[in-house]
Structures are given as structure tokens and as C-alpha cells.
Amino acid sequence: MLRSLSRFACVALLALAPLAVGAQEHAESADQTSAHGATASKGPVDIITPHITDGRHLEIPWPNSHLAKEVELPQWAPLHIGPLEVDLSPTKHVVFMLLAAIIVALVLITAANSSRRQHAEQGRPKGFAGGIEAMALYLRNEVVLPNVGHHGEAFVPFALTLFFFILVMNLLGMLPWGATATGNISVTATLAIITAIVVEVAGIRANGVGYLSTIFYWNKDLPFPMRIIMFLVMSPVEMVGKLSKPFALAVRLFANMTAGHIVLLALIGLVFTFRSYVVAPVPVLMATAISMLELFVAFLQAFIFTLLASVFIGQIREAHH
Numbered sequence: 001m002l003r004s005l006s007r008f009a010c011v012a013l014l015a016l017a018p019l020a021v022g023a024q025e026h027a028e029s030a031d032q033t034s035a036h037g038a039t040a041s042k043g044p045v046d047i048i049t050p051h052i053t054d055g056r057h058l059e060i061p062w063p064n065s066h067l068a069k070e071v072e073l074p075q076w077a078p079l080h081i082g083p084l085e086v087d088l089s090p091t092k093h094v095v096f097m098l099l100a101a102i103i104v105a106l107v108l109i110t111a112a113n114s115s116r117r118q119h120a121e122q123g124r125p126k127g128f129a130g131g132i133e134a135m136a137l138y139l140r141n142e143v144v145l146p147n148v149g150h151h152g153e154a155f156v157p158f159a160l161t162l163f164f165f166i167l168v169m170n171l172l173g174m175l176p177w178g179a180t181a182t183g184n185i186s187v188t189a190t191l192a193i194i195t196a197i198v199v200e201v202a203g204i205r206a207n208g209v210g211y212l213s214t215i216f217y218w219n220k221d222l223p224f225p226m227r228i229i230m231f232l233v234m235s236p237v238e239m240v241g242k243l244s245k246p247f248a249l250a251v252r253l254f255a256n257m258t259a260g261h262i263v264l265l266a267l268i269g270l271v272f273t274f275r276s277y278v279v280a281p282v283p284v285l286m287a288t289a290i291s292m293l294e295l296f297v298a299f300l301q302a303f304i305f306t307l308l309a310s311v312f313i314g315q316i317r318e319a320h321h
Helices: 002-039 091-123 126-147 155-173 185-214 226-273 283-318
Strands: 057-061 068-072 079-080 085-086
Touching: 002 226, 057 091, 091 126, 091 155, 126 155, 126 283, 155 283, 185 226, 185 283, 226 283
Parallel strands: none
Antiparallel strands: 057 068, 079 085
């Protein structure tokens, strides 16, 4: 199982090319914010906002420099495709997506090799490899296969890659000087679009010509005049339903990962608002509790995204029934 999973773990890297383009839309405003922050004194807002804002610099731990130092990312000349100008310069979120993809590939390949060796020597995995295999098998047997339906093994690598890739991006956003790439709507939208493409291709392969019934409503049990009426009324509804699924995936992940950091910002801001040692312990304790909740949410949102992707694949594969 893990050997198959490790083979497909690098699929996460495929998402980086379109994401590098989409992540640019907030980069310019983030650059202005960072430029002002470099000259002005560090305020309490700088504690949280770098985790969810994109930009052309990275913050790394550095002594004697307000505990962090800004490192500018390279900026390349834009690529011209006809009248379209595409900027492929890396941003902070692109760097953390690449880091997440590398971590996913290394962790799963290492776990797969250890699991294979331990199975040959002891008959069962243990330790880190055993934990990763248990997580992968749970997702495969309890989440993916029951929802995608019969002969769904081909979708297991894609679903597990989604889970681990999103999970690592969420966890990197909780580290000091880290960045939550899933707090960028361009990132979550691209993941949702990739999932939507997989869903529609799965529907075409499973249903053949019957796939058209998922777009155009044609009920053969109705009289012909009613078929025409229902076709005109329900076909736009079917199309809206198709578009709403990737929209829900993108907004759900983006909103949940952004909301936690905004709450932390509000709670920590209370310390600087009241400027009192008496009041300070309360927001600090509440912020600590929210941080623990965010750790749970990081796993939960990766799980929900994978679950919904599996459900959508299963629904369209069984549409002809």
C-alpha cells in the first residue's frame, strides 16, 4: 500500500506550476505591507499576519534583528504568451508549497522503504513507518474506497496525496515564521480545480455517453413535452451544482485556515490594547487554547477535503444508476 502511495506522492509537485501563477494576485499588496513594516516599528499585527499574507520575501529566525530577518526572493522577468504576461517569480506561499511537497515525498518514500524492509524482516511495520501505514490504511479503507465505489483503487494515491499535501501545508503555517499557503484562496482554488478535473474525468470514464446526464437533465419517464420543460429548467441547475462543488472545497479550506489566525490576532491584540499585566494572562491562555484547536483543525480540514473529494468522485461514477 505504502509502496504504491510513495510512487504517487510527488503528484503534489504538479500543483505547484499553476499555483505559482495564482499566488501572485496578493503579492503586490503584501509587498507594500512588508515595505512599510521594514521602516516602521514592529507592531502586534506583525505577529500573525505574516502567516496568512503572501509576499516576495521570507522571514527566517535571526539573532539581534527583532528575532527574524527578511530574505528577498528572486524576481524573474515575466513570461509572455501572446498578449498574456505571466509572472512565475516565487512568492512566500509558493516556497512553502514546494517545501510541503518535498516533505510529503521524503516522508512517504522513507516510510514506504522502512515498511517494506520491516515486513520482510518481522512481518509487520513498527514505529514511524507503522504510524504512517496505519494512517494511510485508515484513509484507504474507511474514507476513500467506501465513497468512490467499486474498483476505486486507482483513486487512492490521488486522495492520499491530497490529504498529506494539505496537512503539511496547514502544519507549516503553525510554525514560527511559517506561512499558511492554504490561507491563500488561489492555492485552495487550484487544489479544488485539480480535484474537479479528476472528478469529471472519473465520471467520463465510468459512464461513457451517460456522463452527459450529469450535465443535461433528460428524464425518460416523463412525457416528451415535460422532458423539454424539465430539460430547460434543470440543466442550468445541474451545471450550477457542478460548479458549486469545487467552490465549496476552495472556500471551506481557505476560510477555516484563515479564520484561526484572525482569531489569534484578535486575542493577542488585546494584550497590547489593555497594556495590563492583570488582563494579559486571559488572552494569552485563550490564544494558547485556540492554537491547540488550530492543530486539530489542520488535520480536520485535510481530512474533510479528502473525504469530500472521494464523495464527489463516487457520486459521479454512480450517476448512471
